Amino acid sequence: MTSELTPQEAARGALRAGLPLADGRHEEVAATANHIHSVISTLRELDFGETPPASSFRAGEKDADATL
Structure with missing residues (x-):
């Protein structure tokens, strides 16, 4: 874990x-900056498994395999 950014370092x-x-x-x-770092650190810990990248999303297209 990294230490927090000090005002002088900022x-x-x-x-x-x-x-x-x-x-x-x-x-x-x-x-x-410290708050942003803590949020990003939390996101890095998430396991997205088989989640496709956002670039594969097409707005307006229906996913035939989606379940409700």
Whole structure:
């Protein structure tokens, strides 16, 4: 498990990306990044088994094998 992003790390990362943060925004950006990371971590743990990729979905087409 990785440690959470600190406000200082968020500021450095934003600066490296060319997106300098205004003073006082470091904590909010770090908190948001940490939340996104926790959601993605949860999604990575899911077992989708035989679920086809989203690119195979065709809106409006009926699936003859679907059950209700």
